[in-house]
Amino acid sequence: MYTGPENSYLKQPRGLKSWLLTLDHKRIGVMYLTAIMFFFLVGGLLAVLMRVELSSPARDVVSAELYNRLFTLHGAIMIFMFIIPSIPAAIGNFVLPLMIGAKDVAFPRLNLASWYIYVVGSLIAVASILQGGVDTGWTFYTPYSTSTNSAVITLTFGAFVLGFSSIFTGLNFIVTIHKMRAPGMTWFKMPLMVWGLYATAIIQVLATPVLGITLVLLIFERLFGIGIFDPAMGGDPVLYQHFFWFYSHPAVYIMILPGMAIISELIATFSHKRIFGYKAIAFSSLGIALVSFLVWGHHMFTSGQSELAAMIFSFLTFLVGIPSGIKIFNWVATMYRGSISLKTPMLYAIAFLLLFTIGGLTGIFLGTLAVDVHLHDTYFIVAHFHYVMMGGTVMALLGGIHYWWPKMWGKMYNETWGRITAVLVFVGFNVAFFTQFIMGSQGMPRRYYSYPDQFAFLHEVSSVGAYILGFGFLIMVIYLIHSLYRGKPAARNPWGALTMEWEAASPPTTHNFDKDMKLEHGPYDFDRVEVEDEEMVKA
């Protein structure tokens, strides 16, 4: 049995029904976290299965058709059901109202509805397996997706439903941030996590409806042959790619911006130092959100758009490097001469810095027209987006889970095992994906279940990396669940952070705070606010 304080949100009110009908943002956050981690597990197992198949050139465990269905499902689950909702819906729901001193998000019922929409959408999408799965890849490119016999309609309809969940979360956050901040918290006294979630919410609201209508058009194309994407009926298959990436490129920033938001908190807290360039970090989030809408064409350098368009998209793509670079430099400058404590969350933050930098720089390779033509649809792309999404967002998510774990459950996890796992995950990740950069630059195409012998060694190494990574996650599950039962009780503010969520009890009571909150100091005023020592737990 979970043992924690009686008056916490986890115990009051009691009963399954009180959870399923809860309007408490913290419970909804926990429910999201559970669902999302379940899909992370499923998507991860699919990845391991693919790595087993790829560990030798021959056809070992799955057929070519099954392999196509595997990577489609892996991609769709990881993108639509795990990484896009992960940080905003799970972590964001839990911490956002606490961080701005509010009692809840602006629309608690909408919040609960968005969780149910998420679950229903996920079930519909996963039900496509019962119809034999989908073999198009998670992007559902036309014209193949309108002619294949696989269950495209089920999966895309699931993704369409999931989009509403994302829109409602974003809408809720925008209104919450605008209208519910505690007295005294001006825009520039908000924690940077809140800025990051705000920028993310803007993209969620502005981009997701376009994906929604695109998927509806795809479904109608299959059902009625309306002729929008089919050249035989007067349509244009590349138009689908334009529509699709108009959402899905900004969606990449729905994934990374909240990750960056977490990193700002982690770096400031564990360097015990005022964050360097607060406004620059805040505005760079909005800058990334803005530029994200202008770069979708870099997914289509090789699909026959005009050379002028390709050049413009290439230039705009380079622009993303500026706000991203600003953030990286500011984080490093914050760490410079800080008193850094290498706790588990900070290890993930450092992993993020290293991996995201590699992911970002290889993005510049791909944004360069001539180089992209060579690297297009190779493992270089696979490695690049795994470095950004997994090396970036997932590392930030893990850092965030460890950082707020004491607040969420009122329990400390085992720090030693936490650190060992962080190292294991970092090593496993690099072994699995750095090899793929090399393979890609040598011409190994993506989405192939078999390959020439020359790639055998690198594929084998990559598979071993994936197993190490999987092993690391297994240990994490064990010590985190163990902490719920046997973990030491957490103090209010175990890390000595200055943002508002640490003024609530651990775990918080149902209405978050015992009093009405008022801002007394900025989120990073480490130079003038002393954190009382007895609050800290020696871990």
Added chain:
Amino acid sequence: MSSESLSTRPAHLQHHFADTYQQGDAARLGMWVFLLTEILLFGGLFCFYAIYRSWYPDMFINAHRHLNVWLGGTNTVVLITSSVTMALAIRSAQLGKRREAVYNLVATLLLAAVFLIIKYFEYEHKIHLGQLPGKFYTFQGIAGSNPHVFFSVYFLMTGLHGLHVIGGMGVIAWMIQRTRRGEFSPEYYTPLELTGLYWHLVDLIWIFLFPLLYLIG
């Protein structure tokens, strides 16, 4: 509870807001953001329209002549009138005239129904002639390549709009119930106001659809 203590909190004020103003402000902002997503949803279809119109201008001109301008025009008047009655309903609620508010809401609901009935006759006629989307298109009388694309655009846009009308009718019916039960007062009528905003958007989208599909030659 910053300004209002527990005993003076009005019934409609939810626990996590400090006062009525904060709650109303939040609701209005939320509704505007939602309407923005609605416009973007239709935006994809407007893109579809714009692209195909520029590729096949002659076909669009020939095909649009097969829409009935008189029925479309009548529907435009019907929907604008319903927007007026919606606005009057909110005005009545602001003044505390409950019965008037109910009458105006009922009028809005009836006008919405008239819109759908007229739309039904238009659809019925096109289905009869075989002017249908994509592969179901069988009509012979339109020159130009791929006239089925025009009717795909037509049915998708008016269909999505029609679904919004049906959704709006559900919400308006619910608002009639709540107004009759006396839930609204000059101090609190936010749900009515938001329903009005939504209904005006539904009206506005039709005001764009009508000239684009029926009038431009």
